[in-house]
Amino acid sequence: MKFYFASSKGFYVALLAFLVMSCGKSDKGQLVGVEGKKWYPEKPYGMVLVKGGSFIMGKSDDDLAGVQNAPPKTVTVPSYYMDETEITNSEYRQFVERVRDSVIRQKLAEAAELSGDADGNEEGIQRYAFKNAGNNDEEELSPYEEFSKHYDPLDQALNWNPKIIWDPAQYPDEDYVYVMDEFYLSNDQSYNGRRMLDVTQFKYSYKTMDIDAAARKKGERTDFITEQEVMVYPDTTVWIKDFNYSYNEPMHNDYFSHTAYDNYPVVGVTWGQAKAFANWRTKYLNDFRKKKKEANVNFFRLPSEAEWEYAARGGIEGGTYPWGGPYAKDDRACFLANFKPFRGDYAADEALYTVEADAYEPNDYGLYNMSGNVAEWVNTSYDPASYEYVSSMSPNVYNSDNKRKVVRGGSWKDVSYYLQVSTRDYEYSDSARSYIGFRTVQDFLGNSLNLN
Structure with a gap:
């Protein structure tokens, strides 16, 4: 009995809450809140959860040329889901x-x-x-x-x-x-x-x-x-237009x-087409959930530049590549990504063009080909000085008048410098290329500190 007397206040509060919930007719004048349907985070098919956190974004001090448009900056990003692979054909x-x-x-x-x-x-x-x-x-x-x-x-x-x-x-x-x-x-x-x-x-x-x-x-x-x-429809003529005097x-x-x-990454899509795909993917899923009378999910979208780099690093602080670095080969002299080795030998990595989207080993977040294969559109407008003024909390620069959009990760036709997780590049939003694809993200709904 002593136990019940010592906990009498907590006991009566719990009992009152039980009666309110079980009866469902009256809150008896108490502030019990308005509850919706219970929300259970659901990992979208083909995506992995990237838990938010802080990291040093940008180039290391020894890359003097790269520091000019990507100086080191500590930033924080929230949690989100990201496609394991680039969007496939x-x-x-x-x-x-x-x-x-x-x-x-x-x-x-x-x-x-x-x-x-x-x-x-x-x-x-x-x-x-x-x-x-x-x-x-x-x-x-x-x-x-x-x-x-x-x-x-x-x-x-x-x-x-x-x-x-x-x-x-x-x-x-x-x-x-x-x-x-x-x-x-x-x-x-x-x-x-x-x-x-x-x-x-x-x-x-x-x-x-x-x-x-x-x-x-x-x-x-x-x-x-x-x-x-x-x-x-993607522009298939990019395979001809991107390369002169080539079959x-x-x-x-x-x-x-x-x-x-x-299972190869789609190419020949503009930045606008990638965003349209993300919008359709959201509508397609929410239309299905509506029929089942389930709550809508957050929008699928292109990642910001900061989100892309944070995910590409895979939790390796200061890494040059998704696997760490500083080399593009492992200890058995096998290439770790699909790119242009030796400044011209496309076939040295046993891939002339693109490879399957899940080729090579994923990084520590479970993401494939964050470097190489195809470069990826992100939802950021390119400004070489943007690291100097963007916020340190979920930074992004989005200017609809700026047609230069950031692409990240390098591709099958690029040298290893562009595969580095901190290297910035851009392309015009209305351009389609045989070496640019994309992957999408979705914001996580909930408290990132309580993720399982």
């Missing part, structure tokens, strides 16, 4: 095909609506009609549909149930033929007997808000919201489309 193709199919289904649904045969042959183009097609003014509307200014009767849902028919011999009717013909290049633009899609027609549209500008400037909210429209047609023809390269 297979993963990016999922984005491309989803956008491609949605554009085609939109056109098929519009054609079904215009055909005026809503009660006709369901085996023809009508099977692709909008899900809520056929509503008329005589049907009873819900209060939301009738009175809300947010309800848009023209915002109709695509029907994803029937498969798109790609074989011309199986096209079901005349309307279907007309729609599909619009998505293919004309015969005089095709060759080798192949019907080729007009990839310029497949664009992904999404809205973004410049929250930093909105917080610092006056104006209407709409002043800071822009709609982006991005072509989703790279096989890479141009097959690298993105052939299953042999499924």
Whole structure:
């Protein structure tokens, strides 16, 4: 009994909390807080958790040339998830095909609506009609549909149930033929007997808000919201344009489309396409979670320059490369990354172009190819003096007017200097290259001190 008397206050508080939670009808005048659904951190598929912390960002003092644009600076970054590998052709193709199919289904649904045969042959183009097609003014509307200014009767849902028919011999009717013909290049633009899609027609549209500008400037909210429209197919001609007097047609023809390269990093994507992919990935997952009535997850996005370097170092303070350094070979004289050794011998590391995204050993955070293979876009605008003025807490420079965006990690065609985790480089945001890809991150929701 002495135990209960000594703990009587804690006992009654616990008992009151139990009664409040179990009854669920009254808080009995106590401040118990408003609780939402229990949140369990869920590691996204193919990502690893990078626990936040502080590190010395930038070049060491003995690299006098590099110190000019990357002087040592102690910074802190919060926790986040990062893709284990660079985004692969297979993963990016999922984005491309989803956008491609949605554009085609939109056109098929519009054609079904215009055909005026809503009660006709369901085996023809009508099977692709909008899900809520056929509503008329005589049907009873819900209060939301009738009175809300947010309800848009023209915002109709695509029907994803029937498969798109790609074989011309199986096209079901005349309307279907007309729609599909619009998505293919004309015969005089095709060759080798192949019907080729007009990839310029497949664009992904999404809205973004410049929250930093909105917080610092006056104006209407709409002043800071822009709609982006991005072509989703990668530019395969980069394999030709990046190299003069060089035979790279096989890479141009097959690298993105052939299953042999499924697990290789996607290239030929601009900074804008990488950001569009991240936006789509967020929407794709949250649409699925919404159906299950689960809470939304944080946005997928490109990492900041500081986040990229912190992850690349893998917890090795002062390391030259993700594996430490200072050499690009191990103790058995094997190369530790895919790059251009000896200033010209591409094949010395047994890889002429790119390699699989999970080739070589990961760093201590479990991240593959943070150096070499392909350089990576980050969500930072390039300013050679930025280390002098950025914040020490989650630093980043993002200037929409600055088209130079930072790329990190070096690539299969670079010398080892660009593989160093502190080396900075840039490319213009509208440029696509055969040696630049990307990976995404997602902010961790929770207290980084209590991670398991």
